[in-house]
Amino acid sequence: MHIPDGYLGPITWGALWLVMIPIWIIASRKLKKDLKTKNVPLLAMGAAFSFVIMMFNVPVLGGSTGHAVGGTLIAIVLGPWAALVAVSVALIIQALFFGDGGITAIAANSFNIGFVLPFIGYYIYRLISANADITSTRHWIGAGIASYIAINVAAILTGIEFGIQPILYPAVDGKFQYFMYPLSVSVPAMAFEHLLVFGFVEAIVTLMVVRYLQQTDASLLRLTERTISQDKIPAGVSV
Amino acid sequence: MNKNTQKKLWIGLAILIVLTPLGLLAEGTAFGEWGSEDLLKEVGYVPTGVEHGENLWHSLFPGYTVAGFEGSFLHSSIGYILSAVIGIALIYIVTIVLGKIIAKREEETRNENS
Numbered sequence: 001m002h003i004p005d006g007y008l009g010p011i012t013w014g015a016l017w018l019v020m021i022p023i024w025i026i027a028s029r030k031l032k033k034d035l036k037t038k039n040v041p042l043l044a045m046g047a048a049f050s051f052v053i054m055m056f057n058v059p060v061l062g063g064s065t066g067h068a069v070g071g072t073l074i075a076i077v078l079g080p081w082a083a084l085v086a087v088s089v090a091l092i093i094q095a096l097f098f099g100d101g102g103i104t105a106i107a108a109n110s111f112n113i114g115f116v117l118p119f120i121g122y123y124i125y126r127l128i129s130a131n132a133d134i135t136s137t138r139h140w141i142g143a144g145i146a147s148y149i150a151i152n153v154a155a156i157l158t159g160i161e162f163g164i165q166p167i168l169y170p171a172v173d174g175k176f177q178y179f180m181y182p183l184s185v186s187v188p189a190m191a192f193e194h195l196l197v198f199g200f201v202e203a204i205v206t207l208m209v210v211r212y213l214q215q216t217d218a219s220l221l222r223l224t225e226r227t228i229s230q231d232k233i234p235a236g237v238s239v
Numbered sequence: 240m241n242k243n244t245q246k247k248l249w250i251g252l253a254i255l256i257v258l259t260p261l262g263l264l265a266e267g268t269a270f271g272e273w274g275s276e277d278l279l280k281e282v283g284y285v286p287t288g289v290e291h292g293e294n295l296w297h298s299l300f301p302g303y304t305v306a307g308f309e310g311s312f313l314h315s316s317i318g319y320i321l322s323a324v325i326g327i328a329l330i331y332i333v334t335i336v337l338g339k340i341i342a343k344r345e346e347e348t349r350n351e352n353s
Binding site: 002032035036037038041047049052055056057059066086090096102169177179180216219 | 244247252262266270282287298300303322326330334338
């Protein structure tokens with residue numbers, strides 16, 4: 001799901017920079033308000049976890065590979081804005097030092113993997129686990145379902161960004177300048193491998209860690225609860 | 240987060256680092272992340288954008304490889320583990336610094352509340 005340089009034309013990657021810059025600014029404001037200094041090491045570990053889990057490439061039939069992200073997991077523990085920051089840091093380091101994902105595509109990848117994925121995962125998780133006791137199975141089952149849906153939405157979104165390139169930049173002399181397959185290829189390709197394989201990898205990783213936290217240090221699943229109930233009165237906007 | 244949990248999470252991360260070479264066993268390239276050689280084979284040409292894109296930035300550890308640790312599975316595994324350690328160290332430091340800059344300072348909040 002890490003879009004390299006040269007696969008998206010400037011209209012697409014430029015637009016996504018324009019979208020992501022304000023989102024990052026909002027995230028830093030949100031964290032200034034909600035992230036406690038003592039939770040910063042946990043945020044850093046979340047970012048590190050996301051980075052290392054993305055190194056576990058899993059094969060699918062047809063010679064493609066993919067991996068889990070862990071974005072929903074970070075969002076469950078620290079909230080979606082913190083997850084956005086953690087995953088964005090991981091993506092930027094991946095692009096700069098490891099050539100995984102393009103420099104021009106940092107915003108596109110941060111949008112798909114760092115923004116859309118954790119936010120979708122977080123709110124589906126909250127929906128399923130709402131009012132459930134901290135020991136309830138709804139927490140880890142909810143985490144599994146939420147992370148499965150979230151990574152699939154992000155994958156399909158990536159497929160759409162790929163697939164609109166031939167429309168934005170039609171072939172000249174039979175050769176495309178950027179991504180070359182139409183939406184009818186890119187979306188099903190991204191969807192199928194995530195629906196069938198990587199979505200389950202993400203779900204298993206997420207629910208296992210949530211189950212583990214439930215049993216060992218359930219307080220980690222409650223970090224965001226207080227901030228949310230505090231938020232309710234002044235701003236329903238935060239949801 | 241209590242110290243005990245923190246220790247356990249670090250152990251978990253360390254185990255993951257050691258196991259990362261499992262990720263090397265998967266052959267092939269992720270959809271939409273093909274290099275110019277793959278594209279030449281599959282599509283018959285390299286789109287000019289992709290060609291420029293490949294030369295836009297040269298990372299220190301391309302594809303999580305470390306110079307000098309290539310070739311055999313053992314060698315590339317060591318390179319991969321080194322990449323994991325380097326990546327985690329960088330990400331940890333960047334996030335801590337970023338977090339310290341933007342996180343809520345407890346003292347300030349206490350003052351606001353009082």
